Amino acid sequence: MNPIALTIREILHRWKSGLLVALIVATITGALTYFSVNNAGFQKEIARNARDIGSNVVIIPAELDQFQYHSDGSYSDVTMSADLVQQLIEYKASLNHLIPMLERKAECVFGEKTATARIVGLSASIPMPGRPKAPMQKSIQDGKVQLGSKLADKLGIKRDETPEIQINGEYFFVSRVNRANGTWQDAAVFLDLKTAQSLFGVQNQISRIEAIECTSEQCELTGLKSDVVLANELARITDKALILRLEKMAAARSNIRVISRDNLRLLQNMLWALLAIAIIALSSLNSFQRKSEVGVLQALGYGQWRVVILFVSRAVLLTILGAAIGIACGAFVALMQSQSLFRVTGSKLTIDWQAAIIVGVVATLLAALASSLPALTAAMRYPAEIIGKEN
Amino acid sequence: MDSVLQVESLAHSYTANGKQLQVLRDVNLSIACSKMVAVQGESGSGKTTLLLACGAMQKPTSGKVLLNQRDVFDLTPAARSQFRASQIGYLFQTLQLVPYLNVLDNVRIVKGVTAGTAKQWLERLGLDDRLHHKPDALSHGQRQRVALARAIAHRPALVIADEPTGNLDGKNARLVFDSLREFADGGGAVLIAAHEPAIADFADRILHIKSGHLTESKAGV
Incomplete structure (x- = not known):
């Protein structure tokens, strides 16, 4: 009799234990898939929030x-050449936005009303090549x-008026x-960089980046700290600018990303461990429990393989069934929930099919192994040793 | 007449609770085709061990088991498995039916057994109305008869039956003995462990086993 036909008969006969195995596999693979999709959304949302904390590096003219700059609330009339932007891009400095x-x-x-204000000309944020990101600052018309x-x-x-x-x-x-954000920006005017350069007659000049x-x-490559890495890079590009690192903001941004990444990694590893333990336990338990059946089948002429x-x-079969149910349900629930959990990035989330396939394949391989x-160990012994001594 | 089964200087021992137990001692046995040989002995005397060794189900400590002139323990595991399936029909004391197959498929599971042959044997053993029942829906006696059908349906050279009539009433026990006798008369060899006195009416030879030694009380023809 065909082993697959026998297997299906066995599963149908012991349908309760088969269903239990499939449900356990479905629950864990579902959780892993949910986590994988949800994790992508969470990472995007963390990155977006960390980005919105604002810039944490300022490059100013060396002279x-x-x-005075700090006394005037991070303001100075001194300018430098705007060519530095292109130089930083060409060097592929460790910067973005x-x-x-x-x-x-x-x-x-x-x-009739007048006010002296800081006029800020700025361009849309420029992504570093190879590090494409959604713009942090959009251009002003x-x-x-x-x-x-x-x-x-x-x-x-x-607020609702648009006068001249x-x-x-x-x-x-x-x-x-x-909207008010509680900083000097509440008292400033923002316009396009080139417009501002033309308005103030300082073509190709900028106050800062x-x-x-x-x-x-x-940092991982060189073992140096962030501020040293940045200072070294800038020194190789120009001696006409220097870099200020907004320490608290940089640390907060970095901490948010590191803590969330480590926490997610821990959770993911725990889920993988749970999946491995559950599948190994369930699959090997079935083989152990049916050891005497191995002896009988051997006695009836079934070879080891x-x-x-x-x-x-x-x-x-049971793992594929469970994994298919788990992956489908996990992905569906994660996609549905991400719409409400991550209001900005949630609608852009898609199922990571590669991750889903990896979950399914690993689960199946573990089950097979x-x-x-x-079963192989039992099949290598004499039938009587497995079935047990009767008298 | 050529022997179907030839057992030479068979001995078996194992260790339990740190003590070496000798179960079989220098057992010699020969069964020719068309012969039915019964083994009797007290519980723990070594009957089952002898039957398992003769059925290539358990390797003895020493000695030889030749089936149709081939030493079954000299074969590779895969070859032994194939040889056992084609040459031996084994009726376990605990029956060992496959719980998820119905009666017909429990007999058909043996290589070379067609549905027709399986049906024929099951009908012969009075199970024609139970063909599609699973083992858990049968009485113990019915299960014993299914196991017997599975052991003989593929017409092996040797059938080994370990207490095939335990828990059976007199009528059903005779039905089983009769089937095994018929199998032997058809050219097969039968080695059976049985307590029932009725076995004397069917067996050609009756052997007694005590403390691992084999003696004969009814000589064969």
Whole structure:
């Protein structure tokens, strides 16, 4: 009789234990798949939140008086060449989301009201080649400005209004009044970098470059700390700029990512261990419990490999069934939940089929291995030794 | 007449609780075709060990078991498995039916047994209305008869039956003995362990085993 036909008969006969095995495998593979899909969303959301903490690196002109710069609330009229941005990109510095800025203080006029404010010209954030990311800063339309909320209050402009204001003698439409964020930005005007350069007559000049550090790879490679890695890189590019690392912000960003990554890795490893233990225990238990059957089949002329196929096919069939149910349910629930859990990135999540296939294949291989070893060991002995002495 | 089964200087011992127990001592036995040989002895006398060794189910400590002139323990495990399946029909004392197969398939599971042959033997043993029942739906006596059908349906050279009539009433016991006798008369050899006095009416020879030694009380023809 065909071993597969025998296996199906056995599964149908002991359907309760077969169902239990399939359900346990489904639960664990489901949890692993759910975790895998959910993990992708969680990582994206953490990365997005960490990015939104803001830039943690500032590159300023080397000739700048840092005492004055800090005294003036991170402001200076001193500029440097905007070519530095291109040099950093060509060098592939350990940075991302580069935002070159030009800052000046100027009078803003709206009707009868005037206010002297920081005018910030900036470009959209520039991703480093090979590190593509969603933009951290979008470009501002030419001829339009965005106002900080307190400056808008001072000029008497309400949030839903888009009037024309005058800056340094030129007129600009207000495209948006930003929400208050509790920093100097609430009292500033934002416009496109090139527009600002033209407005203040400083072509190809910038006051600073804000960026996010991406030093983990270099730190691991060189064993150096982030600030040393960045300073070394900049020193190789130019001597006309220096780098300031916003220590607390950089540490917070790094800690969030490291803690969440380590925590997720621990959880994932635990789930893999659980899957391995459950499958090995269930598959080998079945083979151990049916040892006397091995002896009987041998006595009836079933060779070692036919006996092993009988036991392996049972474990593999039930594991494939359980894994298919688990992966489908786990992925479906994770996708449904991610929409509400991760409001921004959740809708973009997709099932990682590669991870799902790995879960299924590993589970099946474990089942095959765990069931084959006891069956093979039993099949190598004399039938009477397995069936047991009767008298 | 050529022997189907030839046992030479068979001995078997094992260790239990640190003590060496000698179960079989210098056993010599020969069964020719068309002969039915019964072995009797007290519980623990070594009957089952002798039967298991003769059926190539357990390797003895020393001695030879020749089946149709071939030493079964000289074969590779795979070859022995094939040889055992084709040459020996074994009826275990605990029956060992496959619980997830029905009566018909429990007989058909043996290589070379067609559905027709299986049906024929099951009908001969009074199980024609139980063909599609699983073992757990049968009485012990019915299960014994299924195990007997499985042991003889493929027409092996030798059938070994370990207490095939234990728990059977007189009528059913005679039915089993009669079937085995018929098998022997058809050219096969039978080695059977049985307590029932009725075996004397069917067996050609009756052997007694005591403390691992074999003696004969009814000489064969």
